Amino acid sequence: MLVTIVMFSAATLMSLYLWWGFSSLPAERWQVFATVPSEMSKPGGWRGVNFTWYGILTANAYLVAVMVLLVLMGAAGISPLGTALLVVALLAFCVPASRLVARIVEKKAHTFTVGGAVFVGILITPPLIALVNRTAGAVFSFHIPTMAAYAAISIAYAFGEGLGRLACISFGCCYGKPLSASSGVLKRIFAGRCFVFFGATKKIAYAGGMEGTEVVPIQAVTAVLYTAFGFIATWLFLTAHQKAAFLTATIATQGWRAVSETLRADYRGDGKVSAYQIMGMIGVIYSIGAAWLMSYESPGLPNLLNGLSNLWNPALILFLQGIWLVIFLYTGRSTVTGATLEFHVHADRI
Secondary structure, three states: OHHHHHHHHHHHHHHHHHHHHHHHOOOHHHOEEEEEEEEEEEOOEEEEEEEEHHHHHHHHHHHHHHHHHHHHHHHOOOOHHHHHHHHHHHHHHHHHHHHHHHHHHHOOOOOOOHHHHHHHHHHHHHHHHHHHHHHHHHHHOOOOOHHHHHHHHHHHHHHHHHHHHHHHHHHOOOOEOEHHHOOHHHHHHHOOOOEEOOOOOOHHHHOOOOOOOEEOOHHHHHHHHHHHHHHHHHHHHHOOOHHHHHHHHHHHHHHHHHHHHHHEOOOOOOOOOOHHHHHHHHHHHHHHHHHHHOOOOOOOOOOHHHHHHHOOOHHHHHHHHHHHHHHHHHHHEOOOOOEEEEOOOOHHHO
């Protein structure tokens, strides 16, 4: 009963959040959240640094992903300390990789790629779990079962990536092809359901020249698919089918990444098959091989109540707040947009 109530409540909240994002975020006002003056450009005038909704929505997605990971790992009986250390280790590799891979593939220094970060995460997770077990685990007397953790991480990623698509809608990146240039089937499916972006500073406008154009809402499709498979994989995990949960979440997300690239119009590197499609396909193959070769340590039937109780901990609450703040500051400070500010006094209010 608890599993049903929690999953239904989570699905309802996520559905409302996604619905708000799909209906609101393509508008111009939802790109810049705040502007902070940085240096004076003239008397009374300042250059400003923009902090974006992209950063807020990305930080929200990371927060949800880490919370899901803490709950699932706790439900499997894994130490909260072990989970927190594993999260920090993963983020230490994957967050910088989101910028580094984009620089390598797209030749751009001021953009991010979740696909590249996830590819790195898929490859390094098993050895990273082993490293945490042998170092911190030996010191603090905890052990992280590899398959249970791998499954929990893949589920957390599905939710985080799904919700993170809202950040892309806000910034106008990862955009779909124009509906007018799509096949008849796509036109029938998405007629009246397309995204239309407004704002000269959105990426679809300055990089794609498609402001005000109906485009395939690929970000929304990805968000719905990823969160839906996240719930399916969560149910498998909580019924002690960790390997099935891992394969479901990973194959669905990485397989769709390879397919969805065919519906996108933003630059994904040279060639008909993008580097991100190749990463997705390699991720699927690697995951299947890892699941087949990896030894399985059954943690027994997960206890969701134990996992939820992990969140009611002052140290973990501060840890989650810290993650949100770090991600916001890293991804929310815009380096591709600028601002000019002027300040004045209301003479009638002196």
